[in-house]
Amino acid sequence: MSLVELVLTVVKILIIVMFFLNMAALSTWADRRQGAMVQDRVGPNRAVVPLPNMVARGIVLLPPALFGVLSIFTSLGEVTGRLALERTTVNVQLAIFVTWLSLLVLCAKVRSGGAINRAERVFEDVDPRSIFFAGLGVHALGLVAMRFVTPQGAPMAAKITGFVLGAIFLIVGFYATSRVPEGPIPLRLAGTLHALADSIKMIWKEDFIPKNGDKVLHGLAPILTVFSAVVVAAVLPFGNDLCFADGNRNGTLDFSDLGNLVATVPATGQCTGFRVPLQIADLNVGILYVFAMTGTGIIGAAIAGWASDNKFALLGGLRAASQMVSYEVAMGLSLVGLFLVYSTVRMGEMSAWQGQHAWGIFVQPVGFFLFLAAVCAETKRVPFDQPEGESEIVAGYFLEYSGFKWGMFMTGEYIELVFSSALLVALFFGGYNLPFLHPDGLTVAFGDTVLFQYKMTHLAVSVISVLAFFGKTILVTWVQVFFRWTLPRFRYDQLMKLGWTKLLPLAIANMMVTAVIVVALRNAGPAAESWLKLLGDISQGLVAVLTLAGTVALVVGLLEPVERHKFLVTSSARFAAALGGVKPTAQEA
Amino acid sequence: MAKRTFGTNPWTKPGSTSAPPTKVIARPRRTAEVQAYLPEFFRGMAVTMKHFFKNTKEMVLGQKPDPVIESLNDGVTTISYPEERRPYAERFRGLHRLTLRDDASPRCVACLCCSTACPAQCIHIEAGEYEEGDPRRGYERYPKTFVIDELRCVFCGFCVEACPCDAIRMDTGMHATPYDSREQFIYRKDLLMEFTGRDGSRKTANTRHEPGDPTHPGLTREQGEH
Numbered sequence: 144m145s146l147v148e149l150v151l152t153v154v155k156i157l158i159i160v161m162f163f164l165n166m167a168a169l170s171t172w173a174d175r176r177q178g179a180m181v182q183d184r185v186g187p188n189r190a191v192v193p194l195p196n197m198v199a200r201g202i203v204l205l206p207p208a209l210f211g212v213l214s215i216f217t218s219l220g221e222v223t224g225r226l227a228l229e230r231t232t233v234n235v236q237l238a239i240f241v242t243w244l245s246l247l248v249l250c251a252k253v254r255s256g257g258a259i260n261r262a263e264r265v266f267e268d269v270d271p272r273s274i275f276f277a278g279l280g281v282h283a284l285g286l287v288a289m290r291f292v293t294p295q296g297a298p299m300a301a302k303i304t305g306f307v308l309g310a311i312f313l314i315v316g317f318y319a320t321s322r323v324p325e326g327p328i329p330l331r332l333a334g335t336l337h338a339l340a341d342s343i344k345m346i347w348k349e350d351f352i353p354k355n356g357d358k359v360l361h362g363l364a365p366i367l368t369v370f371s372a373v374v375v376a377a378v379l380p381f382g383n384d385l386c387f388a389d390g391n392r393n394g395t396l397d398f399s400d401l402g403n404l405v406a407t408v409p410a411t412g413q414c415t416g417f418r419v420p421l422q423i424a425d426l427n428v429g430i431l432y433v434f435a436m437t438g439t440g441i442i443g444a445a446i447a448g449w450a451s452d453n454k455f456a457l458l459g460g461l462r463a464a465s466q467m468v469s470y471e472v473a474m475g476l477s478l479v480g481l482f483l484v485y486s487t488v489r490m491g492e493m494s495a496w497q498g499q500h501a502w503g504i505f506v507q508p509v510g511f512f513l514f515l516a517a518v519c520a521e522t523k524r525v526p527f528d529q530p531e532g533e534s535e536i537v538a539g540y541f542l543e544y545s546g547f548k549w550g551m552f553m554t555g556e557y558i559e560l561v562f563s564s565a566l567l568v569a570l571f572f573g574g575y576n577l578p579f580l581h582p583d584g585l586t587v588a589f590g591d592t593v594l595f596q597y598k599m600t601h602l603a604v605s606v607i608s609v610l611a612f613f614g615k616t617i618l619v620t621w622v623q624v625f626f627r628w629t630l631p632r633f634r635y636d637q638l639m640k641l642g643w644t645k646l647l648p649l650a651i652a653n654m655m656v657t658a659v660i661v662v663a664l665r666n667a668g669p670a671a672e673s674w675l676k677l678l679g680d681i682s683q684g685l686v687a688v689l690t691l692a693g694t695v696a697l698v699v700g701l702l703e704p705v706e707r708h709k710f711l712v713t714s715s716a717r718f719a720a721a722l723g724g725v726k727p728t729a730q731e732a
Numbered sequence: 733m734a735k736r737t738f739g740t741n742p743w744t745k746p747g748s749t750s751a752p753p754t755k756v757i758a759r760p761r762r763t764a765e766v767q768a769y770l771p772e773f774f775r776g777m778a779v780t781m782k783h784f785f786k787n788t789k790e791m792v793l794g795q796k797p798d799p800v801i802e803s804l805n806d807g808v809t810t811i812s813y814p815e816e817r818r819p820y821a822e823r824f825r826g827l828h829r830l831t832l833r834d835d836a837s838p839r840c841v842a843c844l845c846c847s848t849a850c851p852a853q854c855i856h857i858e859a860g861e862y863e864e865g866d867p868r869r870g871y872e873r874y875p876k877t878f879v880i881d882e883l884r885c886v887f888c889g890f891c892v893e894a895c896p897c898d899a900i901r902m903d904t905g906m907h908a909t910p911y912d913s914r915e916q917f918i919y920r921k922d923l924l925m926e927f928t929g930r931d932g933s934r935k936t937a938n939t940r941h942e943p944g945d946p947t948h949p950g951l952t953r954e955q956g957e958h
Contacts, residue, residue, distance in 0.1 A: 180787050626777075
């Protein structure tokens with residue numbers, strides 16, 4: 144392993160670890176917040192840092208100023224060809240986006256706090272909704288307008304749009320800074336500071352060890368839990384393989400080559416230079432490594448229960464151990480069908496397969512639900528949280544833990560949550576792939592009929608793929624958090640019955656049926672293959688259309704005014720309403 | 733299976749043998765759909781998400797006041813505790829303090845009334861004599877040590893009522909403070925003398941005539957010797 148590979152690996156580890164740790168902290172917040180939002184409360188919001196006014200102004204000014212200056216500086220250089228076109232598109236869209244967002248914020252500010260000058264008075268009567276829809280329209284217009292940019296005019300267009308973008312950034316930054324109110328600004332960040340406050344608190348709390356507990360094992364258990372939760376992420380592919388050209392033609396990848404990211408790669412993703420997978424370790428055992436490492440998490444929970452010298456903790460540890468061992472079986476077997484279809488256990492190849500054919504959830508729907516149930520049980524979260532069932536055994540295996548050791552169990556649980564989401568994404572939701580996005584750009588094709596094609600650079604595709612992977616992971620985490628606020632806990636015998644008599648037989652049946660179908664299709668000839676290709680493309684189209692429809696429905700639904708119905712339940716309320724009512728609006732009732 | 737009969741219990745009054753009217757409660761339906769769990773799972777998720785989006789929408793659109801801002805409004809019973817404090821009643825019994833005289837010595841004469849009155853037995857006083865030549869010698873003693881275990885204290889205020897000199901008061905306005913060790917709850921004389929009342933004063937409002945003071949109504953040393 145050369146030095147440059149070592150450095151790249153360290154960078155990749157940093158990206159993954161930072162993502163998982165930050166997401167763990169954020170999801171502890173999101174968990175409470177979402178649960179509260181369901182019940183029409185906001186959840187944790189008390190953590191506050193009073194920012195000195197100058198610091199607040201600096202925070203408001205710095206990013207836009209930085210982006211503005213950066214945009215102007217990058218526009219000073221010469222760009223040609225497709226890069227110029229892409230840069231123009233990005234500049235135009237970003238400029239529209241920034242203007243749009245700032246106008247929305249300004250409008251909301253004016254409507255809530257009042258106008259301070261003549262320009263702002265314009266916004267007093269404007270509905271923010273109309274600004275929103277107008278912005279969407281301008282975005283679309285911007286895309287259409289790109290059709291009129293000729294390849295010869297592209298470099299000049301990139302330059303001009305870059306300057307305009309920079310100017311917009313600077314104007315927005317300075318105006319926003321001038322509108323920062325006087326005095327210290329309370330920084331709440333929607334309650335996310337609670338995770339930070341909690342971690343500070345946990346560091347300083349007393350580290351209590353039971354008198355008759357096992358001191359060494361008591362300390363070892365949380366380490367084992369966090370270790371197994373973090374280390375599994377090593378095989379997650381979080382983006383397209385990067386392809387670097389051999390700039391100095393010495394046959395090895397060195398630091399000077401890192402600037403030579405190839406401009407484009409063919410649709411097959413072939414790389415003539417050096418291929419750098421965005422994956423910490425491309426192990427040939429792939430997913431089996433994940434199973435092996437999550438298996439060690441059991442030891443952490445069991446040891447914690449044992450070392451605490453507490454009946455409830457021991458019961459929790461026992462429950463955790465038996466539950467995780469039971470579901471490990473179902474979890475492994477539910478994926479065998481997937482291995483048969485993908486004909487590999489390497490995570491990178493699995494993601495690539497899904498990009499070329501169809502997402503895992505379409506080829507293995509039964510396997511998906513089995514795996515989802517098993518992986519929920521593995522993370523020991525509701526509805527499978529008997530190991531820490533508060534109503535029965537106080538807090539389960541980490542009952543006797545306090546301070547940062549307890550924090551490590553909690554962090555481990557949330558890292559497992561995020562990791563299980565990442566695993567679901569990598570195995571069933573196409574990994575880093577987006578529908579119709581191939582290494583050479585966007586190609587909407589069904590079978591051999593190409594409907595639409597848009598070539599993109601390797602850099603753009605790679606960035607989009609990384610964003611897609613992390614975005615999907617966040618989305619799946621968000622959905623998984625809702626499990627907790629929806630489902631009641633299983634009873635312990637129900638849990639065991641579900642694992643051994645439902646999931647396990649179903650997984651075996653799924654495996655056998657898949658094997659038969661896979662063998663039948665492999666021997667069916669080229670006609671079946673082309674039909675499968677068409678079906679795969681249709682599934683991709685389905686995902687694209689559903690995502691688009693869902694986004695539009697969400698945005699339109701969120702922007703529609705709320706209609707609140709008054710329910711007059713009691714006779715006295717009806718009497719009061721007949722007299723003209725005592726509460727002016729339903730909100731105050 | 734034998735039919736259950738009523739009224740055969742020898743421990744109760746002999747009654748009628750007819751069964752009381754029973755209300756038949758249908759067993760929850762356990763159709764294949766329910767047993768499959770997934771449809772119900774999706775239904776439950778839909779309910780949760782519906783509430784989530786509805787509440788998010790009201791908040792985003794500003795149709796409902798932002799609860800974060802709203803909770804800071806006047807008239808809201810929920811207070812933002814560390815930044816805001818609920819005002820205590822005028823006669824709120826807070827942590828103790830020892831009131832001082834003009835020369836910054838404690839008013840306490842170590843009569844042990846407070847520690848006797850204390851139902852929690854949390855006050856410990858060791859009395860000491862003033863030195864020879866001190867004008868107060870012979871009139872009164874002073875506390876060599878004055879210790880209150882605030883962890884044992886039940887804040888009944890009996891000590892304040894028992895004190896003949898108004899030397900111990902509970903008008904600091906401070907509520908019991910959390911500490912991380914029991915030792916820190918032991919308040920000694922120096923600390924108790926440092927606390928001020930809610931008006932910021934270390935003295936008492938009930939002025940007292942000092943020995944030697946011409947307005948002192950009690951016995952003087954000379955009269956005492958007679």
